[in-house]
Amino acid sequence: MKNKYILTLVCFFIAFSTIAQTFAPAFQGYSRKKTTYITLKNGTEIAVVIKKLFFKKGLIDDLKVEKSSDGEKIKINPEEIDHMYIPPSALAKFSQFVDASSDLTKLQDNELSSEHLDDGYLYMESSNVQVKKNKTQYCMLQVMNPTFSKKIKVFNDPFAKESASINFGGMTVAGGLDKSYYIKKSGEDLARRIKKKEYKKDMEELFVECPAIIEKYKEDPKWSEFEQFVFDYSTMCE
Numbered sequence: 134m135k136n137k138y139i140l141t142l143v144c145f146f147i148a149f150s151t152i153a154q155t156f157a158p159a160f161q162g163y164s165r166k167k168t169t170y171i172t173l174k175n176g177t178e179i180a181v182v183i184k185k186l187f188f189k190k191g192l193i194d195d196l197k198v199e200k201s202s203d204g205e206k207i208k209i210n211p212e213e214i215d216h217m218y219i220p221p222s223a224l225a226k227f228s229q230f231v232d233a234s235s236d237l238t239k240l241q242d243n244e245l246s247s248e249h250l251d252d253g254y255l256y257m258e259s260s261n262v263q264v265k266k267n268k269t270q271y272c273m274l275q276v277m278n279p280t281f282s283k284k285i286k287v288f289n290d291p292f293a294k295e296s297a298s299i300n301f302g303g304m305t306v307a308g309g310l311d312k313s314y315y316i317k318k319s320g321e322d323l324a325r326r327i328k329k330k331e332y333k334k335d336m337e338e339l340f341v342e343c344p345a346i347i348e349k350y351k352e353d354p355k356w357s358e359f360e361q362f363v364f365d366y367s368t369m370c371e
Contacts (some may be wrong), residue, residue: 155360156277159289159311162222170249171209171217174259183219190264191291192272193257196354211259212274218249218256241345241355258323262315270322274315278360281367288315288324289320312356329356336362343370 163169168180179199187195197207250256256279264270274288293311315324316339327335333354340346346366350358 155364156287157255157275157279158275160219160221160257160275163222163351164222167220169198169217169219170254171198172215173213173297174215189270189272190261192264192270192274194270194272196273210335212269212271214259214273216256216258218254220252220254223354258286258288260315260317261322262324263326274324278363278367281364283319284367284370285316285318285363286324287363288317290326314359332356332359338369339358344370 154346163183169183170180172178180196183196185197186193189292194211199206200304217360255287256276258276260274276282277287277289290311290313293313300364313326316327317324334353337347343366346369350362
């Protein structure tokens with residue numbers, strides 16, 4: 134009976150996760166031993182080991198790295214970086230294994246490295262971010278939708294609170310959804326925050342160029358469907 138209960142719980146967890154999760158697991162720590170692959174804005178590709186990340190307002194605004202080729206330690210500013218593949222720490226990788234359900238190797242509309250994503254790496258890009266009404270900051274942000282991010286990129290908000298989680302049989306089987314993300318549409322230079330409490334207003338203002346997507350969600354926009362909304366925007370709007 135006990136084994137049957139556990140099997141039911143596992144099946145429920147897998148089924149629920151498959152339905153609810155489309156974004157990548159959020160960044161929760163990095164490996165100081167494994168190689169990080171960085172592509173600079175001038176096109177130079179370097180393999181490094183990250184020794185330290187420097188944060189400002191919770192966002193990565195500097196990296197101290199060791200070159201894999203000669204062991205030289207240098208600092209790199211996000212303004213010099215185009216994108217990077219960063220290996221999660223062992224603990225973060227375990228959390229990623231538990232949370233992940235989307236197949237990151239099935240890239241829908243990008244030319245990202247399925248090899249790195251398949252190896253469990255997280256994908257980050259540098260971007261100018263609106264941190265306050267009249268203040269911006271250049272930093273590294275994790276792309277949460279790497280498999281369908283050609284038209285719009287959704288970035289992790291490290292300070293985002295979570296909505297309620299799902300419990301089953303006295304155990305938490307699925308975490309809550311983040312209540313905010315940063316987003317940047319194709320052609321834009323500035324990433325802006327979109328929040329659960331302002332979702333309907335932001336949706337109608339930010340995606341006005343795509344009437345089909347507004348029409349589909351305007352009656353009863355649910356924050357729990359934001360991931361699906363982003364996917365639909367990526368596939369329905371020209």
